[in-house]
Amino acid sequence: MRCLLLLRCCIVAVSLTVTIAVADQLTLGDIEYVKDLSYLDTLPERKNGGSAIFEYRKFLQIAKPGSTERRQVLVRLAELEIELAEERLASDDITEQQQLVIEQGIASAVDLFETALREYNKHDDNHRVLYQLARAYDINAQPERLKSTLINLVSVYPGSEFYTQSQFRLAEGYFIEQKYSDALVAYTAVLSQDSIYFDNALYKRGWVYFKQAKYKLALNDFVAVLDNLKFGNEKELTRIEDELYADSLRVISLSFSSLKGVKSVNQFFAKRKPGPYIKDIYYSLGQLYLQQKRYADTADSYMAFVNIYKNSRHSPDLALETIDVWRKSKFPEKVISARQDFSRKFSLSSAYWLENDIDKFEGIKISLKYNIRLLAEYHHSLGQKKKSDSEKREALHWYAEYIESFPLDKNTAHMHFLYAELLSELRRYAQAFKAYEAVAYNYDKTKETTEAAYSAVLVATNVAKLAKSGTKNKLKWQETVVKTTLRFAEQYPEDKRLKNTLLHVAEIQYEQGKFLDAIDMAELVLPQSSPEQKKKALLILAHGQFELKLYSNAEKSYLQLLKIRGKKHKDYKEIRKRVAISIYKEAEIALKAGDSKQAIQMFLRLKKVVPESSIVSVAEYDAATELLKMKEWGRAIKVLARFRKSYPKHKLQNEVTTKLAVAYNEKKQYANVAAEYKRILKFTKSKKKRRLIAFQIAEFYEKAGKDWKALEGYQSYLSKYARPFDIAMETRQKIIDLYGKLNQSKKQRQWRNKLIVAEKAAGKARTDRSRYLAAKAALKLADRDYLHYSWATLKAPFKKNLKIKKKRMKAAVNSFANVIRYKVAETTTEATYKIGLVYNEFSKALMKSERPKKLSAEELEQYDILLEEQAFPFEEKAIEFYQSNLKRTRDSIYDQWVKKSIDNLAKLYPGRYLRNEKLESVIDAP
Amino acid sequence: MRLSLILCCYLVFLTGCAQVSLNNVLNSRDQQQSMTDSDKREYIKALEGIKKKRLKKAQVILNRLLKKYPDASGVLANKGLIYAKKAKLDKAETFLEKALQINDKLVQARNHLAVVYRKQGKFSEAGQMLQAAIVTNPYYANAYYNLGILNELYLDEPAIALENYRLYLDLKKGGDKRVSQWVSLLQRQLKSRK
Secondary structure: OHHHHHHHHHHHHHHHHHHHHHHHHHHHHHOOHHHHOHHHHOOHHHHHOHHHHHHHHHHHHHOOOOOHHHHHHHHHHHHHHHHHHHHHHHOOOOOHHHHHHHHHHHHHHHHHHHHHHHHOOOOOOHHHHHHHHHHHHHHOOOHHHHHHHHHHHHHHOOOOOOHHHHHHHHHHHHHHOOOHHHHHHHHHHHHOOOOOOHHHHHHHHHHHHHHOOOHHHHHHHHHHHHHHHOOOOHHHOOHHHHHHHHHHHHHHHHHHHHOOOHHHHHHHHHOOOOOOOHHHHHHHHHHHHHHOOOHHHHHHHHHHHHHHOOOOOOHHHHHHHHHHHHHHOOOHHHHHHHHHHHHHHOOOOOOHHHHOOHHHOHHHHHHHHHHHHHHHHHHHHHHHHHOOHHHHHHHHHHHHHHHHHOOOOOOHHHHHHHHHHHHHHOOOHHHHHHHHHHHHHHOOOOHHHHHHHHHHHHHHHHHHHHOOOOOHHHHHHHHHHHHHHHHHHHHOOOOOOHHHHHHHHHHHHHHOOOHHHHHHHHHHHOOOOOHHHHHHHHHHHHHHHHHOOOHHHHHHHHHHHHHHHOOOOOOHHHHHHHHHHHHHHHHHHHHHOOOHHHHHHHHHHHHHHOOOOOOHHHHHHHHHHHHHHOOOHHHHHHHHHHHHHHOOOOOOHHHHHHHHHHHHHHOOOHHHHHHHHHHHHHHOOOHHHHHHHHHHHHHHHHHOOOHHHHHHHHHHHHHHOOOOHHHHHHHHHHHHHHHHHOOOHHHHHHHHHHHHHHHHHOHHHOOHHHHHHHHHHHHHHHHHHHHHHHHOOOOOOHHHHHHHHHHHHHHHHHHHHHHHHOOOHHHHHHHHHHHHHHHHHHHHHHHHOOOOOOOOHHHHHHHHHHHHHHHHHHHHHHHHHHHHHHHHHHHOOOOHHHHHHHHHHHHHOHHHHOOOOOOOOOOOOO | OHHHHHHHHHHHHHHHHOHHHHHHHHHOOOOOOOOOHHHHHHHHHHHHHHHOOOHHHHHHHHHHHHHHOOOOHHHHHHHHHHHHHOOOHHHHHHHHHHHHHHOOOOHHHHHHHHHHHHHOOOHHHHHHHHHHHHHHOOOOHHHHHHHHHHHHHHOOOHHHHHHHHHHHHHHOOOOOHHHHHHHHHHHHHHHHHO
16 A cells, blocks of 8 residues: 555656646745734644644634635645645655555545535635645545546636646646547647646657657657757756657657658658757667667668768768668678768768868767778778779778878878789889889888888889880889989988899989999999899999990900809800900090000900900901001001901901001012902902002012012013003013013013014004103114124125125114104114214224235225225214214203214314313312 | 404393393302411312312312301302212202302302203203303403303304304413314304305
């Protein structure tokens, strides 16, 4: 019984808390009669009501029926009974006795109220009594009486101040009894007025509708409840409001759930402006679904909010919740999708943050960072696993998002590195390169930044390699390789891979023709490099030097390289060739600089250093050429002779022969010259040249004193070349001279005759020179006739010998006369003189001739006279020819034959021609 | 009287022919240093040597003197003379011409140089040189003589030679039988030509 009472009190307390408090206030403030009997309430025992009740009861016994005071006491006494009962009920550990007292007190109060109503049924203030009566019924757990009392009150006193409260209490009762229609009416009556019960009524009516499955109506009320809470945010709510709020949300969720879920929410709020609770509505609905393990609906609920209320400060949270839902529900793909959704919608670059201040969303920022990173790594991993480019591209997106959103984050460098790696995997090398460089040089140094720097070099290198040769793109990438490697070197000088990269740069620089740079780079690598690096560096260095025409340096570098590489290297021969070319070029440069000595030394050195080189022969040849220019004939001959022997089939052999001929000539080794000319003749095709060479061969033999060979040469020449006439004539003359030199007079005569015949036959081709040569030849032949003539002596038998001598005289004179016919001054004077001489001598010979023996003195005298007569005409003839020569002085011809002629004239005709100038023995002057 | 008249006419003729040479003679200055007595003695010794055909010794002396007196025209002329005697005509020509550049009045040098020219076959130059000698000294008989030979023998100018010989004979006070015969011969020769 006691428990039942307590339960009822509790229910009343819960449902009427507000009502009671308000009733207490009214009771104490507004009752008029209290003023009259107020002293009763001031009694010392008032606190427990005992003394006051006793006094009021005493007064009631004496009170006049129907009087105002009686009614006043009845009501007040009843109120005190109730107060007392309530006080007793409030204490703990109520004994059965006490319980009984309480019940008696309430029953007393009910009696008193009912008495008052009965006795004063027309009193204006009965609505208050009814109210108090209802209260007593309520405490006394008499619901039917309570309900009827309240119905009475609201029916009779619709304008009562207790009307709303009463309707509310009625509604609550109906609600408990599940008489929802009645409750709906009562609640609606409460809601018709503005009162402190409004919100509760609204809330409860919502419930009524809900119970009646009128969800849309219920939603209207519940949302109205929320609207009426008028909170800025949840924290401002009191505990009760908070509970109301939570409860409302729960029912709202249930309602929407019962309708079409989140669609209904959307539709509902499409027509109605939502309050700040809107997020909670979606969230609650989501939560509801979540309890029901309806994960998709949960997610839909959350994301519906996110999608509709894009800029709401709650959107990120709900998006995150969505992720959580899927995560907990173990739908990994959905998790990823949710993460993507979240990360896309709230990326730092999204429009969302134009409306919201990111600094106030530190948690979101962290989540965003976390999710972007997860997404990036997830897609990266998936992309690699599935070898899917689309996944990788997705990963790229998230890496980029991370890098852009969190540039200062401690993980960004790593993310950036992965981004670069992925770009590289996707063969997006230009972007990969940029990313690697960004990692390498935009973050604090770590092992990873070092890798990035190196990767940048590798990527650029690969791209440069793949680029089509000769294109601008290739050049651009090669430049990039150089730049990034230099950065790598500057930033990470200790990296072990640096030297290799620098070497590669050097290779590019070399390829681009930046030889000076390539050399610098190679020299940078060389110190403390590994053997392999050293080989590469030396190769670039040498090639660079070679290209820059620093041949001396190139040679040294090549030789150094060869030493390290050894003979088995595949390029051994090629490099040896380069060494040879370097030396050769050194020589050429020395030549250009005018340093022939140095050039020769270089040319000759080539054979010593690279004897197998194909250009050794050319170098040797060039050395010889320079030696010839320097007139070092002996050395030149040595080199040329060596060349001939070493390269018998060399195409320059002919040139060598020519040069040897020159050198021998300068050394006056004419026989050798002639021998070389014979060789020259073999390869000379030009007829004109062949003819000249043939002639020169003979000439050089002649010069060398090899007369027989010279003769052979000249005769050979003539046998082939009768023309040109003048050369042929000279050749004949040479043959004549050589036979003379060899005392081959017979041959000499033969050739003189040949010369004369040839000259005569030449006709119009004859020249002064040919005439001169013929005249000279004729003169020599005439001299022989003269000699024959001289040898003939006029001795016995005189007649016979005279005949012989005459004959020979005629022959000699004719011969000399033939000479004169050539009209060559030089031979003419001589021939003229000699004719004179022939005649003169004949005259003398006659006079000196052997006289016949046995002549008497007289006969002898007669004989002498006769002889003189015979001799005189010859003397006259002699004088005539001498005079003929003398007359040539008028033409300034005054050679030895003229002088001899004058001398002979002086002897033959002194009176006329003996003239000696007068000269002083000394010139008398100081 | 006849000689003077002929000489004057001949000189007028020669002056016209040798105007340049005359100017040279007029403009030339004797740049010789005066020799010391001992050098003069040496010089005389050298001339004696030449006369005695001790040409080598004479040449040594002359060379020594020339070192000391490079412009001594007599020394130069005699050195040329020695070369002429040695038949070294080119050198003879050089020294004689040099001597005449210094002293153009050395008619003997001109005479020698003319003979050198003749031996070289330079007949025209020889004639001019002799004429120049005559201009310098119209009484220098050898020049007429030699000019006569040149014209008669080498230039085939018998008429001029005849005149040369006649002038020579005019200057030759004692006469010259041989030259007189040449004159007769030339006269006949010229007659026969006509």
